[in-house]
Amino acid sequence: MKKKPSSPKPPRLGRFMLKNIIRPEIAEYLEGDLEEIFYRKYQTHGLLKARLRYLFEILLLLRPKLIRKPFKTHSFIHFPMNPIRQTLLSVLRRAKKQPFTAGIQLLGLMISFVCAILIGLHVVFHFSFDQSIPNADQTYRVVVDRNYVKGETLSYATTPFPLAEAIEQEFSAVKRSTQIFSSHLIQEQAMLTVNDQPYYEDRLFFVEKNMPSFFGLEFVRKDIGNDFDGYTALLSESTAEKYFARENPLGKTILLGDSIAVTVKGVYKDMPANAHLHLPMLLSMDVLDAVVGILSTYWGWDLAYTYIQLSENAEPEQLAAQFDKIFDKYTADYAERRGYTYSASLQPLTDIHLKSDRLWELFPGENLNNLYLLSFVSVLMLAIAMVNYINLFTAQVFRQVKAIGMRKILGAGPLSLLFQFLTEISMQIILVWILSWGIVYYWVPKLSSFTDITTDAYFGKPMFVVWTGSILMGIIIILFVSVYIFFLVRPVNPRVLLNRHAASTYRLGTFSKCLLVCQFAVAIFLTLGTTTIYQQIKLLQSHALGFNKDHVLVFSLNDAELAQIDALKHALLNKTYIHAVSATSAYPGGRSERMRMRAIGSPEFVPVNLLWVDHDFVKTLEIPLIEGRDFSKEYSTDENMAFLVNKAALKAFGLHPDEQPEIEWPTALGLFKGKIVGVMDDFHFASLHQNIEPLVLTIDTRYNYLLVRIDGQDVQEAIAYVEEVFQSIIPEQLFHYQWLDQSLANQYNKERKISQLLQGFTFLAFIIAIVGLIALTEVLIENRIKEMGIRKVLGASVIQILVLVNKQFIYLLILALVIAIPVSLWFLNGWLEQYVYRVAIGLPMILLICAISLILILATISLKSLKAALENPVKALRNE
Numbered sequence: 001m002k003k004k005p006s007s008p009k010p011p012r013l014g015r016f017m018l019k020n021i022i023r024p025e026i027a028e029y030l031e032g033d034l035e036e037i038f039y040r041k042y043q044t045h046g047l048l049k050a051r052l053r054y055l056f057e058i059l060l061l062l063r064p065k066l067i068r069k070p071f072k073t074h075s076f077i078h079f080p081m082n083p084i085r086q087t088l089l090s091v092l093r094r095a096k097k098q099p100f101t102a103g104i105q106l107l108g109l110m111i112s113f114v115c116a117i118l119i120g121l122h123v124v125f126h127f128s129f130d131q132s133i134p135n136a137d138q139t140y141r142v143v144v145d146r147n148y149v150k151g152e153t154l155s156y157a158t159t160p161f162p163l164a165e166a167i168e169q170e171f172s173a174v175k176r177s178t179q180i181f182s183s184h185l186i187q188e189q190a191m192l193t194v195n196d197q198p199y200y201e202d203r204l205f206f207v208e209k210n211m212p213s214f215f216g217l218e219f220v221r222k223d224i225g226n227d228f229d230g231y232t233a234l235l236s237e238s239t240a241e242k243y244f245a246r247e248n249p250l251g252k253t254i255l256l257g258d259s260i261a262v263t264v265k266g267v268y269k270d271m272p273a274n275a276h277l278h279l280p281m282l283l284s285m286d287v288l289d290a291v292v293g294i295l296s297t298y299w300g301w302d303l304a305y306t307y308i309q310l311s312e313n314a315e316p317e318q319l320a321a322q323f324d325k326i327f328d329k330y331t332a333d334y335a336e337r338r339g340y341t342y343s344a345s346l347q348p349l350t351d352i353h354l355k356s357d358r359l360w361e362l363f364p365g366e367n368l369n370n371l372y373l374l375s376f377v378s379v380l381m382l383a384i385a386m387v388n389y390i391n392l393f394t395a396q397v398f399r400q401v402k403a404i405g406m407r408k409i410l411g412a413g414p415l416s417l418l419f420q421f422l423t424e425i426s427m428q429i430i431l432v433w434i435l436s437w438g439i440v441y442y443w444v445p446k447l448s449s450f451t452d453i454t455t456d457a458y459f460g461k462p463m464f465v466v467w468t469g470s471i472l473m474g475i476i477i478i479l480f481v482s483v484y485i486f487f488l489v490r491p492v493n494p495r496v497l498l499n500r501h502a503a504s505t506y507r508l509g510t511f512s513k514c515l516l517v518c519q520f521a522v523a524i525f526l527t528l529g530t531t532t533i534y535q536q537i538k539l540l541q542s543h544a545l546g547f548n549k550d551h552v553l554v555f556s557l558n559d560a561e562l563a564q565i566d567a568l569k570h571a572l573l574n575k576t577y578i579h580a581v582s583a584t585s586a587y588p589g590g591r592s593e594r595m596r597m598r599a600i601g602s603p604e605f606v607p608v609n610l611l612w613v614d615h616d617f618v619k620t621l622e623i624p625l626i627e628g629r630d631f632s633k634e635y636s637t638d639e640n641m642a643f644l645v646n647k648a649a650l651k652a653f654g655l656h657p658d659e660q661p662e663i664e665w666p667t668a669l670g671l672f673k674g675k676i677v678g679v680m681d682d683f684h685f686a687s688l689h690q691n692i693e694p695l696v697l698t699i700d701t702r703y704n705y706l707l708v709r710i711d712g713q714d715v716q717e718a719i720a721y722v723e724e725v726f727q728s729i730i731p732e733q734l735f736h737y738q739w740l741d742q743s744l745a746n747q748y749n750k751e752r753k754i755s756q757l758l759q760g761f762t763f764l765a766f767i768i769a770i771v772g773l774i775a776l777t778e779v780l781i782e783n784r785i786k787e788m789g790i791r792k793v794l795g796a797s798v799i800q801i802l803v804l805v806n807k808q809f810i811y812l813l814i815l816a817l818v819i820a821i822p823v824s825l826w827f828l829n830g831w832l833e834q835y836v837y838r839v840a841i842g843l844p845m846i847l848l849i850c851a852i853s854l855i856l857i858l859a860t861i862s863l864k865s866l867k868a869a870l871e872n873p874v875k876a877l878r879n880e
Helices: 012-020 024-045 047-060 083-097 099-127 163-170 237-244 285-297 316-321 324-330 349-355 368-399 401-409 414-451 461-489 510-542 559-563 565-572 617-621 647-653 715-729 740-783 785-793 798-832 843-870 873-877
Strands: 139-148 153-156 174-182 190-194 197-201 205-207 219-222 232-236 253-256 260-268 281-284 305-310 340-348 552-556 578-584 593-599 606-613 625-628 642-646 662-667 670-680 695-699 705-710
Touching (some): 012 024, 099 349, 139 349, 163 174, 163 305, 205 285, 232 237, 324 340, 368 510, 510 798, 565 715, 647 670, 798 843
Parallel strands (some): 606 695, 642 670
Antiparallel strands (some): 174 205, 232 281, 253 260, 642 695
16 A cells, blocks of 8 residues: 655755754744745645745845854854954964975965966967967868878878869869968978078978968058969068068068079968968969979879868768869879879868878977876876875864864854865965966966977967966865865764864874875876886987987088089098088988889889988998998999898898899889899888888989088087088088987977976976875874874884884875876876887886885885984873
């Protein structure tokens, strides 16, 4: 038989508000009337409307004169100060009485806040890339993959030049397109002449006439319409100031190389720092046509950066899938003649900076994993500081339990206690927040100099986003700590709190122990992670490359220097401190030409990297030969019918080192054949992010660089002589060079900077953890000082006292090691997978990190406990 339901009751929320918010005398007077209204409404309109009416009547009572005061007091108790002022004075008194604990409590939070804010500024800046460009959500970059017949796929950021026009004609969903060509793809540096003064530019950018309007460039001066063509140039504000100072650059002439003159037709504002394009000078595509001719309309010249804007209803993935029709139409013979086919895809404009790692990128983007790593580290630092703050604040609360007990005896309700904790913690967090942002404003310029990002870039949108986030973070900390302390103290009987020994009964509770385990685990994780990353960067910088990179100067060659290459080499080799000189199309760390070759008699071509060099390339870089001979002028056939290959190429051709057969590759004029005369040992031509690939050297005059090996003992004298030779043979050229070893080291700048940042943050995190542990140990020892005195009187030794204090931390540390080591190994192995050559995380390193952590933590605890253990027990017991 079903139980008869009981009569309905007013809603719990309304009854709670009536009991805890409305003044007691008013609530007692109105309670009966409100219940009568509730039951009457229930009988006439139902339960739902009755409850809503009850809540409505309660809300009408929420007026200042009817609401309880924050502190429930008796008539004979008088508080001369308001609660906020009283709490502030309480905080100041405690800080004066316990300056070390209070200082550590706030210092740890402040350091972690500063680090988190700086990391946040950096991360938000990189995630804001290209969002300010007009129609960014509808703009895409077209990219292509070369799919080779043997299954290899190479992903490029560039496309064939005619592709943009073909896409616009074929697909109505494409509203417009534009293209950019960078001179660094064919020549590293270009020489300009302005007012008879020569300059070197790392890159020249040739763009379509609609490019300025496509990317929303803002002109400050212009002598053109929205588009531009002809032999014209547009300059950014900083470039215009560099070349023309305060002069009006419009109408001025810039000479490219020795023969092409362009006229400045406009000056535009510098592109924002958070744009993946940084274009100081724009030249019309007409200028490129004059330089390369028909190549700009040739489907085989895939060196254009192509951008398209889609209509609102277009589906990018479906559209890209249809691009294959265009490639089938115009590049049908590539599979047979070149050994690969094209496939295209669309990259959202806002994804290029963080999610693109293709060959021939216009500008290097940021590694998304590194940003995630930095964000994770900032969270861990905040976690360590939070653990310190909660544990120390809990200990301080138990030091003032008598005051809390007195408040409860005198009638302080739960809300008044919660208000007290909220007020006290809010004051501290607000102080930390203000000081942290003051430090951040001082350190942002230093961060900018380290990351090579302008200070203004951080003070834009990233500053507002992080500022808002820091406020939310502070509010979360205030609420979490306040509620935790409130539920920790609220159930305790006031009479227990008033006991004279109540303050000395504080021990690490289960939650506090969990927090300490997390703190130890985070510190161990950061230490192990930073050590591993440091070793990986050290490996990248010190790994044997297979050639001698030291004391080699690299010169970029322009047309004038190429014309005098023989004279330069002959003059340079007249001195004994110039060991070797070689001209080449590319140097280690640079971009080689991708070709398709095969051994004579083999049915399949294989993709290889090809370098055009002179006879002295192997000698200059001191690359060891394992079979055959080097190029030699004694063999006339070496200049057009000989090859040097590395072991990887020999393996790709399916040959053995003792074989020296002919190989061939297809060209527009047919198959080009030559003989392998020597085999080089494998060496790292590309960075250590990649495996060693097949490499083939052949003699040709398509040089882009000059390599000069000098004596390591007479460096300055050798450089002075090289400069003298250049200026005597080509006086109109600027003397400019770079060191090969420095150029190779620059490949790992991002990893090196990340490693340095992590080292700094890990050091700060460990300092926060250690100093916080010192303060917590001091509190625990102070609370147990009488117990330690009694034990000493009863015969306990100093060692036994130390074990008494240390053993609880040893258990926690062992548990932290059990948690931290597997997590660290899983995380670090995943991070290391992006490197082909990587360090191994071995057992010795793990044991070393564990030993160091154990020694540091135990030494930290023992320093405090030893002082207490050596004190006279009479001093501790004299007040008993």
